[in-house]
Amino acid sequence: MTWRVDRVVPGGFGASWDARAGEFVTVVDLEGLQAGDFIAFVATDPQEWLSPIHCRESLRSIFVRSGDVLVTNRRRPALVIVRDDVGVHDATIPACDPTRYAVEFGVPGHRNCLENMWQSVRERGVAIERMPEPLNLFQNTPVVGEGRIGLTDPLSRPGQRIVLQALVDVFGSLSPCPQDIIPGNGLFPTPMRVVVGDAPFES
Amino acid sequence: MPMLMIDPSPGPLPPEVDVAVPAGAAVVLPVSTGQLLAVEAVEGAQVAPLFAWTMVDAGEWLSPHHTRVFGGTFVLRMGTRLVTNRRRPIFVVGRDSLRRHDLLLPASTDAVDAVEVALARVGLVVPRVPDPVNLFMDARLEEDGTIDVGPSPARPGERVTMRALIDCQVAVAATRAGTPEASADPPRSLRVIVRNHVASLPDDLPVLTG
Numbered sequence: 061m062t063w064r065v066d067r068v069v070p071g072g073f074g075a076s077w078d079a080r081a082g083e084f085v086t087v088v089d090l091e092g093l094q095a096g097d098f099i100a101f102v103a104t105d106p107q108e109w110l111s112p113i114h115c116r117e118s119l120r121s122i123f124v125r126s127g128d129v130l131v132t133n134r135r136r137p138a139l140v141i142v143r144d145d146v147g148v149h150d151a152t153i154p155a156c157d158p159t160r161y162a163v164e165f166g167v168p169g170h171r172n173c174l175e176n177m178w179q180s181v182r183e184r185g186v187a188i189e190r191m192p193e194p195l196n197l198f199q200n201t202p203v204v205g206e207g208r209i210g211l212t213d214p215l216s217r218p219g220q221r222i223v224l225q226a227l228v229d230v231f232g233s234l235s236p237c238p239q240d241i242i243p244g245n246g247l248f249p250t251p252m253r254v255v256v257g258d259a260p261f262e263s
Numbered sequence: 264m265p266m267l268m269i270d271p272s273p274g275p276l277p278p279e280v281d282v283a284v285p286a287g288a289a290v291v292l293p294v295s296t297g298q299l300l301a302v303e304a305v306e307g308a309q310v311a312p313l314f315a316w317t318m319v320d321a322g323e324w325l326s327p328h329h330t331r332v333f334g335g336t337f338v339l340r341m342g343t344r345l346v347t348n349r350r351r352p353i354f355v356v357g358r359d360s361l362r363r364h365d366l367l368l369p370a371s372t373d374a375v376d377a378v379e380v381a382l383a384r385v386g387l388v389v390p391r392v393p394d395p396v397n398l399f400m401d402a403r404l405e406e407d408g409t410i411d412v413g414p415s416p417a418r419p420g421e422r423v424t425m426r427a428l429i430d431c432q433v434a435v436a437a438t439r440a441g442t443p444e445a446s447a448d449p450p451r452s453l454r455v456i457v458r459n460h461v462a463s464l465p466d467d468l469p470v471l472t473g
Contacts, residue, residue, distance in 0.1 A: 113368065121409050193328055203404060208337070211335075
């Protein structure tokens with residue numbers, strides 16, 4: 061099998077990918093304990109994107125599971141989860157961005173998912189103000205007592221993966237999150253691999 | 264500025280506003296730093312999606328997503344700081360007779376369309392109608408992540424009041440909600456009240472319990 065896209069994305073950096081309708085996007089957490097911010101746009105119109113808030117509405121849940129159809133901001137199907145080794149992902153936390161580090165932790169100049177992802181898709185005509193909220197693969201954000209957000213590390217072990225099948229032509233980005241200050245990536249960002257082809261990536 | 268400053272700024276206080284939001288429509292209005300922004304479900308049972316853009320940069324907007332992370336909470340409560348997409352507090356919930364709102368669900372197409380019409384009416388150009396804070400929306404989050412959506416429990420005259428911390432343009436829509444379970448059908452009117460002093464706001468209803 062040859063793969064149309066096969067990229068190892070260093071921890072804390074971003075890379076683009078694209079998939080035609082029917083193709084499979086496999087994201088592998090190579091070393092485990094790593095969350096990957098994942099966005100997708102409809103190829104024919106980047107004003108339509110995979111939208112976690114609309115997924116929450118259609119699924120009536122803040123979590124996504126194997127078999128779930130993920131929808132766009134126009135409430136149309138975009139991707140379906142066909143394999144999920146971990147079963148714990150986050151669909152509520154916005155991408156870390158310059159102000160996440162500068163304002164909330166007093167650390168200007170930190171690498172961040174928003175700029176990682178935007179730099180990898182901007183040449184397709186995406187304005188930074190029109191970047192969607194991400195689906196955070198493997199990120200572990202439980203609801204703890206009285207609606208508080210639990211921040212803890214992913215449950216993913218080395219080599220575990222999630223496979224999404226594209227239902228329309230899409231392009232997107234993956235950013236293995238650079239957050240190394242609070243729990244979320246085991247305090248040490250590590251690489252992920254994104255593979256696109258006619259079948260789920262196995263190895 | 265209508266807050267208790269060490270060096271009060273000279274000059275008149277910003278204008279107070281009282282705007283009806285007709286059923287099916289949206290309004291856009293300016294709110295100044297320090298003012299009290301109150302949204303009222305005049306007839307009850309109506310979800311009120313709230314949007315805001317800062318006056319100096321429409322690329323900075325009220326964000327329910329950043330609000331959740333900033334407060335470490337999926338739920339809007341008394342004292343919750345509502346923040347922008349640049350993590351700056353723009354409103355703080357100070358009075359709330361209902362205490363049931365939503366930070367997780369999108370605006371309906373109707374709401375977005377109504378806000379775009381209202382923005383065009385005042386000549387305001389924004390890069391995006393962002394996701395709203397859904398005042399008076401009953402969307403209960405269970406520990407397994409399930410969102411249970413029900414009809415808005417807002418009583419006629421239900422009101423939530425926030426202190427504004429950044430000069431901004433605010434939009435409120437009185438349209439169908441994104442989820443049919445939460446929608447008043449047909450939609451009902453709302454009222455937006457901006458005041459400089461808490462004493463000039465009407466009394467709240469007693470806090471809803473249960």
